[in-house]
Amino acid sequence: MAHPDRFLLAGVMGWPVMHSRSPMLHNYWFKQHGLAGTYVPLAIEPAGIGPALRALQPLGFAGCNLTIPHKETALAFVDEVADTARRIGAISCVTVRRDGSLVGTNNDGYGYIESILAEVPGWRADAGPIVVMGAGGGARAVVLGLADRGAREIRLINRSPERALGLAQEFGAPVHAVAWEDRHAALEDAAMLVNTTSQGMVGQTPLDLAIERLPRHALVSDIVYIPRETPLLRQARERGNPTINGLGMLLHQGRPAFRDWFGVTPDVTPELRQMIEATL
Ligand SMILES: NC(=O)c1ccc[n+]([C@@H]2O[C@H](COP(=O)([O-])OP(=O)(O)OC[C@H]3O[C@@H](n4cnc5c(N)ncnc54)[C@H](OP(=O)(O)O)[C@@H]3O)[C@@H](O)[C@H]2O)c1
Structure with missing residues (x-):
């Protein structure tokens, strides 16, 4: 909960971390809600994640986000892991509870779904087959x-x-693996295509995928957000497919984190999106 007599603190632990847009996001919300506080980038080396998490409570932090390379290793250092984080196998957010114990949650899947619904309010996950490229943390x-x-x-x-x-084995139905060689053909009759690989990100080669067989009404989403429009999204947009980039996922995963830390649920406003887009 927010206290008028306390300076609110949170941050993001990563290595490297200075590229993170999370400080901009949470500091915007502090300001928008008139709260005295700050959210800082915390450069934590891989070996330091345990001590760093244990330092949150004595330093007066409400919690932190975690980014590469800490999302999986942090599981060993929190006192409780929420069900979704356990199923995902990674923690994206740590909250310090009143008794000083740490709970790890993962808001990435929530952020992803919310980002789709924000752009296409009538979207349904059961509208047809969904092709997901990539099998990493995202x-x-x-x-x-x-x-x-x-x-x-x-x-x-x-x-x-x-x-x-x-x-596919771990998650069971409705997930099934399709061979990499069959990726182009797998797009036929798909209602949605999602890129979760790092391909198309700045400095990386574009995703090696021919989308000619993808229906033109299919929604194409990329969780990469730098650049704002990946080669995959550009190609999809140019042939008429609706497209959504990964920025919304980043913005929306922050909302439950801010709520858990400070007791206020903030909004993803057009102003916030524009402010962060301007830095990409
Ligand atoms: N919008 C958001 O909030 C958000 C959140 C999380 C991640 N992301 C972005 O999502 C991307 C992936 O992140 P991650 O954490 O899932 O990474 P990760 O766990 O390292 O997984 C990387 C994925 O990319 C694939 N890949 C890498 N190089 C490839 C290539 N040359 N050809 C085909 N596939 C390739 C990997 O396939 P292999 O298994 O074959 O190596 C793997 O499936 C990053 O760009 C990250 O910034 C965005």
């Missing part, structure tokens, strides 16, 4: 979010087949 959150939302068929495709097969 994919785990997205696939669980889609499955929990009622997706009936998720075709999971990854360059390294064992990772997609393992994830």
Whole structure:
């Protein structure tokens, strides 16, 4: 809860961390809600994550977000792991409870689904087959979010087949692995295509996927947000597909974190989105 007599503190732990847009996001919300507080980037080396998390409570932090490379390793250092975070296998947010104990949650899947609903309010996960490219950390959150939302068929495709097969086995129906070689054909009759690989991100090559067979009404989403329009999204937009980039996922995952730390649920406003877009 927010206290008028206390300076509110939270941050993001990562290595590297200075690229993170989370400070801009949470500091906007402090200001918008008239709260005295700050959210800082915390450069924590991999070996330092345990001590850093234990320092949150004595330093008076309400909690923190976690980014690369801490999302999985932090599981060992919190006192309780929420069900969704356990299923995803990673923590994106830590909250310090009144008794000083730490609870780890994961808001990435929530943020992803909310970002889609914000752009396409009538969107339904069960509208047809969904093709998900990638089987890394981002994919785990997205696939669980889609499955929990009622997706009936998720075709999971990854360059390294064992990772997609393992994830399909772990999550069970509706997720099934499709071979990388069959990725172009797997787009036929899909209602949605999601890129969760790092391909298309600034400094990376574009995703190697021919989208000619994808129906033109299919929604194409990319969780990458730098650049704002990846080569995949540009190609999809130019042939008439509706597209959504990954910025909304980042913005929306912050809302439950801010609420858990400070007792106020903030909004993703057009002004906030524009402010962050201007830095990408
Ligand atoms: N919008 C958001 O809030 C948000 C949240 C999380 C992540 N992201 C973004 O999502 C991307 C992935 O992040 P992550 O945490 O899931 O990373 P990750 O766990 O390292 O997974 C990377 C994924 O990309 C695939 N990949 C890498 N190089 C490839 C290539 N040359 N060809 C085909 N596939 C390739 C990997 O396949 P292999 O298994 O074969 O290596 C794997 O599936 C990053 O760009 C990240 O910034 C955005």
